[in-house]
Amino acid sequence: MDAAALLHSEIRELVRRRGVDPLTDTSELEALVAEASADYVARADAGLVPPLLDPDDAGARAVDALAGLGPLQRYLDDDTVEEVWCNAPGRVFVARSGRPELTTTLLEDEELRVLVERMLRASGRRLDLASPFVDAQLPGGERLHVVIPPITSQHWAVNIRKHTSRAARTSDLVRMGSLTPHAAAFLDASVQAGLNILVSGATQAGKTTMVRALAGAIPAGQRVITCEEVFELALRNRDCVAMQTRAPNLEGVGEISLRRLVKEALRMRPDRMLIGEVREAEALDLLIAMNSGLPSMSTLHANSAREAVVKICTLPLLAGENVSAAFVVPTVASAVDLVVHLDLGPDGHRQVREIAALSGRVENGTIEMSDVFTRDAAGRLVRGPGAPPAQERYARAGHDLASLLTSDAQHRHTRPSVHPAPAAGPGEWS
Structure with a gap:
């Protein structure tokens, strides 16, 4: 020894x-x-x-x-590490700068199981043959996902996603170089005007960070309710209630779904509602909330702003046979105002790829959209030809939409110059 x-x-x-x-x-x-x-x-x-x-x-x-978490604790303490995952006890990976690395850490099967049990102890969630998947939050705020055999072929698959973002406002994203001051001012005004916003992008593109930054523009006197599968948003708003889903117990009862949370949130006198991510039929409840005049935001996985709109038109159909595209498509067109699409580059940098506005009109089953901001050939986020159809809502919030949407050239003349910030590193977004 x-x-x-x-x-x-x-x-x-x-x-x-x-x-x-x-x-x-x-x-x-x-x-x-x-x-x-x-x-x-x-x-x-x-x-x-x-x-x-x-x-x-x-x-x-x-x-x-x-x-702590034994040999894995040093990776949680390392600010350069964004994610840790184990495909097998002897194959532990970490992600730095958006790229995976195989570490020299070696674990025993029993050691890994003890660590997982310790991680789950504080969450109250269980992992067994009846529930071979688990999604939980660690005391430090990291998100834990575990899958066990027989769903995996032989070993436990463990993933720990850290939230290293320091962005609480869109100005933080500007500082990181992921968003221009022009686009940030427009998004802040859109939130204050009560527009309904979808944030789309690939896995790890920074969707949660963007929603958190947008929530920083919500007026201080408004009550915010968040609904998530696992607590991730961690908003700093003064009047905020955060809720998360719950898996069924050993008898198969007691499950609290995201749809149930959305319905309960509507009974809690919200001024704003944020849904961590829509994947299934809860998209219908989100649309109903948006269409009832409750300003809302949510994230979803998509490859572009257009595909995000197509997906939000498809997911509500999972709610039942009585829900048809004839109802959903015009509802999406009238309820969703903006789509903020994020991109994860091959070098691991996160950035806003496009901000698109929905006109509210539908032609031959297709919702009209236009780019308010988009990336040009040089990769710069520039003003596009589009505009949201809600000028009076901006005016009620004390903003002049026409001024917000002046061209980049005009904007540079009317605002103090801003030195370009370096591109956001992957460890700065979650």
Whole structure:
């Protein structure tokens, strides 16, 4: 047994004898580890035990093993790491700058299972043969997803997605270089005017971060209700209630679906409603809320703004046979005002690809759309030919839509110059 393993064994024995709960008595655990490490170093100096090369590192790893996530904890503490996943105990990957790396971390099957059980303890969610999938939030805010055999072929598949974004306002996205001041001013005014906004993009394109930044423009006196599968938005709005779904229990009852959350949210006197992501029939409830005059925002996976609109017209059809395209398409056209589409480049940089407006008109089953902002051939986000059909709503919120939509050239003359910021790194978006 090497020196570090011997120290860890002694610390575990001390924890057991003193009855310390590592998950709740963190300060007592740290004091115990410091005491055991100092005692070990004294004995090593006397030649009684093998010397430690780095006593501080050995002590920190002991704390991680007992109270943290063991060998995975260092990746959660590393700000450059965006995501951690295990395809097998001996194959642990991390993502940095949008690119995967195979680490040198090796785990045992039982060690990985113990870590997952520890991660799930605080969430109250379960993982067994009856429920082989789990989606949960770690105490630090990271999102955990686990799949076990027989759904996977042999090993547990574990994914931990970190939320490293520091963007709480669209101005933060401007600073990161993912959005221009012109487009940011337009989006802030659109939120304050109460427009209904969809945020679309691929996985890891930054959709949650964009919704969080847009929510920063919601007037302080408004009540916000959020509905999510797992808490991710973490809004800082003063009057905000966050709700998440719940899986069924062992008897198969007690499930709280996203559709149920949306319906309950409508009974909570909301001024705004945010849905973390629509994937299925809850899209119908979102449309009904939007169409009832409740300003709402949501995210969904899509490859373009146009495809996002097509998808939001398709998902409500999953709600039942009595829901038809003849109802959904015109409802989408009249309810959804803007689509903000995000792009994840091959280098891992996130940026706003386009901001499109819906005119409210439908021609031959196709909803008319126009680009308010779009990327030109040089990759710059520039003013497009489109405009939202809601000038009076901007006016009520104290904004002049025509002024907001002046061309980039005019905008540069009417606003202070802004030095270009570097492109947003992938670790700055979630």
